[in-house]
Amino acid sequence: xxxxxxxxxxxxxxxxxxxxxIFPVDxxxxxxxxxxxxxxxxxxxxxxxxxxxxxxxxxxxxxEIVSGDVQFKGESLLKKTEDEMRxxxxxxxxxxxxxxxxxxNPVYTIGDQIxxxxxxxxKGLTNLQIKNKAIxxxxxxxxxxxxxxxxxxxxxxxxxxxxxxxxxxAMSCTPQLLIADEPTTALDVTIQAQILDLMRKVQKEFxxxxxxxxxDLGVVAEMCxxxxxxxxxxxxxxxxxxxxxxxxxxxxxKGLLDSIPHFETGSRMKQLNTIPGLVxxxxxxxxxxxxQERCKFAQEDCRRAxxxxxxxxxxxxxxxxxxxxxxxxx
Amino acid sequence: MSSETPLLxxxxxxxxxxxxxxxxxxxxxxxxxxxxxSFELKRxxxxxxxxxxxxxxxxxxxxxxxxxEPTSGKIxxxxxxxxxxxxxxxxxxxxxxQIIFQDPYASLNPRMTxxxxxxxxxxxxxxxxxxxxxxxxxxxxxxxxxxRPEHLSRYPHEFSGGQRQRVGIARALAVxxxxxxxxxxxxxxxxxxxxxVINLLMELQxxxxxxxIFIAHDLKVVEHVSTxxxxxxxxxxxxxxxxxxxxxxxLHPYTKALLSAIPIPDPKPRPxxxxxxxxxxxxxxxxxxxxFNPRCPMASVExxxxxxxxxxxSPGHFARCIKVPATI
Numbered sequence: 001x002x003x004x005x006x007x008x009x010x011x012x013x014x015x016x017x018x019x020x021x022i023f024p025v026d027x028x029x030x031x032x033x034x035x036x037x038x039x040x041x042x043x044x045x046x047x048x049x050x051x052x053x054x055x056x057x058x059x060x061x062x063x064e065i066v067s068g069d070v071q072f073k074g075e076s077l078l079k080k081t082e083d084e085m086r087x088x089x090x091x092x093x094x095x096x097x098x099x100x101x102x103x104x105n106p107v108y109t110i111g112d113q114i115x116x117x118x119x120x121x122x123k124g125l126t127n128l129q130i131k132n133k134a135i136x137x138x139x140x141x142x143x144x145x146x147x148x149x150x151x152x153x154x155x156x157x158x159x160x161x162x163x164x165x166x167x168x169x170a171m172s173c174t175p176q177l178l179i180a181d182e183p184t185t186a187l188d189v190t191i192q193a194q195i196l197d198l199m200r201k202v203q204k205e206f207x208x209x210x211x212x213x214x215x216d217l218g219v220v221a222e223m224c225x226x227x228x229x230x231x232x233x234x235x236x237x238x239x240x241x242x243x244x245x246x247x248x249x250x251x252x253x254k255g256l257l258d259s260i261p262h263f264e265t266g267s268r269m270k271q272l273n274t275i276p277g278l279v280x281x282x283x284x285x286x287x288x289x290x291x292q293e294r295c296k297f298a299q300e301d302c303r304r305a306x307x308x309x310x311x312x313x314x315x316x317x318x319x320x321x322x323x324x325x326x327x328x329x330x
Numbered sequence: 331m332s333s334e335t336p337l338l339x340x341x342x343x344x345x346x347x348x349x350x351x352x353x354x355x356x357x358x359x360x361x362x363x364x365x366x367x368s369f370e371l372k373r374x375x376x377x378x379x380x381x382x383x384x385x386x387x388x389x390x391x392x393x394x395x396x397x398x399e400p401t402s403g404k405i406x407x408x409x410x411x412x413x414x415x416x417x418x419x420x421x422x423x424x425x426x427x428q429i430i431f432q433d434p435y436a437s438l439n440p441r442m443t444x445x446x447x448x449x450x451x452x453x454x455x456x457x458x459x460x461x462x463x464x465x466x467x468x469x470x471x472x473x474x475x476x477x478r479p480e481h482l483s484r485y486p487h488e489f490s491g492g493q494r495q496r497v498g499i500a501r502a503l504a505v506x507x508x509x510x511x512x513x514x515x516x517x518x519x520x521x522x523x524x525x526x527v528i529n530l531l532m533e534l535q536x537x538x539x540x541x542x543i544f545i546a547h548d549l550k551v552v553e554h555v556s557t558x559x560x561x562x563x564x565x566x567x568x569x570x571x572x573x574x575x576x577x578x579x580x581l582h583p584y585t586k587a588l589l590s591a592i593p594i595p596d597p598k599p600r601p602x603x604x605x606x607x608x609x610x611x612x613x614x615x616x617x618x619x620x621x622f623n624p625r626c627p628m629a630s631v632e633x634x635x636x637x638x639x640x641x642x643x644s645p646g647h648f649a650r651c652i653k654v655p656a657t658i
Binding site for chain 1: 382383492521523528529532547550588592593594597608609
């Protein structure tokens with residue numbers, strides 16, 4: 001099997017606030033292999049973006065990582081100094097953000113912005129080499145007339161083009177791990193299809209590992225090999241993409257899958273399955289399972305103690321006392 | 331769904347936004363946001379308007395209730411041409427035509443309680459002049475959308491996105507409208523909450539006999555709620571049909587590409603997908619000929635020369651493409 005690139009074990013991130021302590025990342029463990037894509041899904045506020053930021057040690061005060069470990073290529077990132085981290089971020093590990101409008105600097109040309117990371121991380125290149133490399137990256141991500149676009153500012157580009165620039169920036173130092181936080185959420189479907197296709201191509205070319213954070217289960221099904229489902233800061237289910245889509249065990253995973261409208265004729269006026277209620281506040285979590293209030297299978301034991309993530313088959317794990325009996329495999 | 335006369339009839343509606351510039355702020359160009367839209371809608375139907383950002387679907391929705399004045403064309407509501415009626419008459423008509431907005435965070439006044447928000451349309455339209463009856467109506471409304479009467483004294487910030495959208499729906503329902511324009515009502519919500527709001531909208535439609543115009547970019551949601559679907563591209567309707575027919579048998583290459591671009595929540599490998607190249611062109615200077623030709627995988631020379639019309643290709647199924655053969 002291919003080698004492990006990133007291993008996260010029992011990671012916990014705490015925010016100390018006036019209203020009490022909360023743990024948006026609560027005891028998270030997972031692993032990403034070279035060339036593999038891991039999807040993290042969940043609804044807003046479930047801690048998926050906080051998990052990504054914790055891995056890169058970009059958590060800001062009043063937040064801090066309180067326990068656990070993040071091993072990148074066999075070394076603990078939590079033990080690195082600030083300088084060592086700066087060397088890794090943008091170089092061996094890069095991030096693509098959701099909002100291409102706010103994550104590009106409006107007063108620099110896109111050429112300048114791509115060059116910045118090359119200049120920082122690849123010492124000893126001449127200005128011309130840096131410029132050529134930046135233009136090559138723009139070509140790689142499919143920007144037409146790259147040498148002209150190089151001199152343009154972010155506002156002159158469309159949303160899809162900006163997201164391509166973000167990908168070019170992220171890939172410019174050939175990172176081994178790419179973290180993409182809702183990379184296509186702000187884009188239209190036809191542009192989303194272009195960007196996902198590009199990300200797959202670029203990932204294959206560089207054999208990079210990828211963590212893809214999204215709320216769109218369709219995107220997960222298309223891009224990922226392994227999937228984590230998060231709920232209120234915890235992993236509730238972890239498995240291969242087939243495990244999650246064909247043999248979901250956690251009632252939340254099942255609920256999420258059932259609540260998407262499917263393409264089928266005559267589906268009109270059929271009630272969509274919903275998950276009743278709302279995500280609990282992290283300040284006021286129930287005793288026991290965090291999903292109990294919205295779960296139709298909840299029983300006494302769910303209210304007593306929180307279920308642990310139990311191993312099923314292969315890498316498939318679920319945190320539930322009363323897992324869903326799936327209707328046979330596929 | 332029985333009445334024969336359409337509830338809403340739209341004829342050749344056009345909206346161009348002028349762009350001023352130059353020395354004397356003359357009009358130098360215009361954004362052709364909506365061009366030549368026509369359709370009919372019967373009571374109890376739901377028309378889904380789909381398309382990518384900037385295709386003019388929201389502008390069209392707003393033109394229909396004259397929140398934006400159309401440049402030309404006719405809007406006929408229950409047999410009355412409302413395109414040029416005065417403000418007083420329009421205010422009366424808006425009682426019958428309401429809108430639900432996309433952003434449940436921006437569309438509720440943060441300084442008003444939910445009760446006051448729901449009461450306001452009743453006061454404006456002078457519907458329940460007796461205060462006690464008005465209070466009862468507000469209570470009835472909040473229960474209708476699945477919230478509780480004790481929520482009435484709270485402020486919008488105390489609610490989640492899904493709950494706020496319920497308040498937005500209750501506000502639209504307050505005046506007993508006949509048609510509701512839903513402008514991306516669920517796109518700001520999480521999946522599990524989306525399903526709750528969609529179910530609510532459909533339940534209300536059955537209970538109250540409402541007619542919807544449902545504007546969305548999510549084709550799956552549109553398929554689920556609509557009886558008819560219009561696909562828009564650069565201000566034009568490029569395809570129009572009954573919902574089942576359109577999804578089963580898409581004719582226009584743009585509709586085909588849109589359908590094929592949707593990620594399907596099933597990890598099974600899928601047949602080849604149509605990936606469109608390039609972006610939507612600017613509506614200030616649309617390309618010559620068919621607006622879709624620069625991105626169309628089927629385009630040929632005549633597509634850059636002939637402006638296609640919206641033609642009936644098979645019974646009830648319209649498409650704006652010269653490459654699609656008519657079967658009637």
